[in-house]
Amino acid sequence: MSTQQPILRVANLKKYFPQKLGLFKRSKNHVRAVDDISFEIYEEETFSLVGESGCGKSTTGRSILRLHEPTSGEIIYQGKNILEFSKGEFRSYRKDLQMIFQDPYSSLNPRMTVKQLLMEPLLTHHICSKKEAEKRVYDIAVKVGLTKPQVSKYPHEFSGGQRQRISIARSLILNPKVVILDEAVSALDVSIQAQILNLLIDLQEEFKLTYLFISHDLNVVQHVSDRVGVMYLGQIMEMSSTDELYNKPLHPYTQSLLSAIPSTKPREKKERIILKGDVPDPSNPPSGCPFRLRCPKVHERCSVEKPVYQEVKQNHWVACHLYDERNQTDKDKKLEEQFI
Amino acid sequence: MRQFIKRLYKDKVGLLGAIGILLVIFIAIFAPVIAPYSPDEMFTAHALEGPSGEFLLGTDEFGRDIFSRIIYGAQVSLQVGLIAVGIGASLGLIFGLIAGYFQGKTDQIIMRIMDVFFAFPDILLALTIVAVLGPSVVNTMVAIGIVFTPVFTRIVRGAVIGVKENEYITNAVAIGVSPFKIVFKHITPNIMAPFIVQITLALSGAILTEASLSFLGLGVQPPNPSWGGMLDASRTYMEFAPWTIIFPTVAIVLTIFCFNLLGDSLRDILDPKLNKE
Numbered sequence: 206m207s208t209q210q211p212i213l214r215v216a217n218l219k220k221y222f223p224q225k226l227g228l229f230k231r232s233k234n235h236v237r238a239v240d241d242i243s244f245e246i247y248e249e250e251t252f253s254l255v256g257e258s259g260c261g262k263s264t265t266g267r268s269i270l271r272l273h274e275p276t277s278g279e280i281i282y283q284g285k286n287i288l289e290f291s292k293g294e295f296r297s298y299r300k301d302l303q304m305i306f307q308d309p310y311s312s313l314n315p316r317m318t319v320k321q322l323l324m325e326p327l328l329t330h331h332i333c334s335k336k337e338a339e340k341r342v343y344d345i346a347v348k349v350g351l352t353k354p355q356v357s358k359y360p361h362e363f364s365g366g367q368r369q370r371i372s373i374a375r376s377l378i379l380n381p382k383v384v385i386l387d388e389a390v391s392a393l394d395v396s397i398q399a400q401i402l403n404l405l406i407d408l409q410e411e412f413k414l415t416y417l418f419i420s421h422d423l424n425v426v427q428h429v430s431d432r433v434g435v436m437y438l439g440q441i442m443e444m445s446s447t448d449e450l451y452n453k454p455l456h457p458y459t460q461s462l463l464s465a466i467p468s469t470k471p472r473e474k475k476e477r478i479i480l481k482g483d484v485p486d487p488s489n490p491p492s493g494c495p496f497r498l499r500c501p502k503v504h505e506r507c508s509v510e511k512p513v514y515q516e517v518k519q520n521h522w523v524a525c526h527l528y529d530e531r532n533q534t535d536k537d538k539k540l541e542e543q544f545i
Numbered sequence: 546m547r548q549f550i551k552r553l554y555k556d557k558v559g560l561l562g563a564i565g566i567l568l569v570i571f572i573a574i575f576a577p578v579i580a581p582y583s584p585d586e587m588f589t590a591h592a593l594e595g596p597s598g599e600f601l602l603g604t605d606e607f608g609r610d611i612f613s614r615i616i617y618g619a620q621v622s623l624q625v626g627l628i629a630v631g632i633g634a635s636l637g638l639i640f641g642l643i644a645g646y647f648q649g650k651t652d653q654i655i656m657r658i659m660d661v662f663f664a665f666p667d668i669l670l671a672l673t674i675v676a677v678l679g680p681s682v683v684n685t686m687v688a689i690g691i692v693f694t695p696v697f698t699r700i701v702r703g704a705v706i707g708v709k710e711n712e713y714i715t716n717a718v719a720i721g722v723s724p725f726k727i728v729f730k731h732i733t734p735n736i737m738a739p740f741i742v743q744i745t746l747a748l749s750g751a752i753l754t755e756a757s758l759s760f761l762g763l764g765v766q767p768p769n770p771s772w773g774g775m776l777d778a779s780r781t782y783m784e785f786a787p788w789t790i791i792f793p794t795v796a797i798v799l800t801i802f803c804f805n806l807l808g809d810s811l812r813d814i815l816d817p818k819l820n821k822e
Contacts, residue, residue, distance in 0.1 A: 299721035312712040
């Protein structure tokens, strides 16, 4: 499905939100929403970012579209670092990079009809005349499963699923290359989720789209993705192909996440790894490994040294001392044997 | 729009206000037809006469028909009200959009200036402005407009900040819509409800302020008929000719009452939370 050609490369992306404290609002502390992450997305594949709420997956998506200005890092699209463009220059690139938002109720302007909503992107980028735009609106509306008469209605006359279809149409009408789906189906009922996911998969094939799929729902992610990155506290902990990640997870965090998926075979005994505690405060992350406070396999080294994010197998990246071959102690080796 | 009228029709109190306002507008437009006499015509023989068949609401100290003067006074009141609120609302919309959209320093500067205006009582500020510009109808309108600007700015700014939080604004940015279009196509239509309510309420305030200024001799200059001016003139005679003061007062009170009724019911009707049926 995917060719090995990265269309989008994110390198050392950081986004720190300053925390304003005190009477004079001096910036004292930073919330490290995204803390030095790197990944590549290949053409026509679906790359997913999963993680708990607040782990920085949405911030990553929004930073790529520069809806937040990243603190540092590079985002290479078509060989160019899009962070170097001015806002005006970047605007013309926006038609290649589109986003679908989580909440279908607040992501559509209530005072515009579906037709106006769908025509706006075309007219904004001066892609075609008004007449031509109208024709395209009908084409795309039918493609996402709306009927022609529905096009002159207002968003509040639609259900959540239909609204999300409108959002999809609005993003795809520009023929983008990369679409960022930020929890695109999370607000929908499970039955509607399936419809929308299938629609997205069909559209991906038809328009040769590349998806960055951001979600907390492991089942959905498994269903749609080619490769998955697991995020925790602003960092990618593990990244590999979907099959490998779901069948042979390496990082203790991924293992615990996967153990939490309810099984379809209730009689089959499955060991659940229940994490203790909460996600640490991202403005004050723990020393060493960000996951060490909750990790069931924590050892001394974790609090001292930050694990290196490295490729431990072909296309399988992990940031964990358990798999650091360079200077593994005997004790660590034993631990590894015990758990794999 | 049709739904809006239907809702207004259901709200009897608001409807009453709307009818009252329409009646005042009707009277103002057709003043020459309705009024039995010219507002300036002096029947010196009949000065300070009480209400009678000939002079419906009595006459003032120059023998002018109070009924006719009240009818012509409606023209002034509405004209000043509409234009003054127009000035205040336009300025407020512009400043509010700028402050709310850009936030940060721009917002701080605009809002602190508005706070300075807010600190003065309305009438004192209007008096000062008129005193500087010189008393005339036009200057009254400008003064009232300036007095109302901070209220509109604050309301628009608040609404803009609220609307900006919505994902459809982020969505528009993501699509590449220019900031100018975002402000006018996505933000402005969505802040209209509180804005329109404020316009209705400000109209009554403007009419009252105009009456106050005229009463203080800084608004509409005699012999032009205005409700406030009539009150001012009748102060001397009110003890033995109460009709000279009662009827203009009733005109002011009823008009403002109607605007307030409509304003209050519009606030309910245009509340977006109630708008989903």
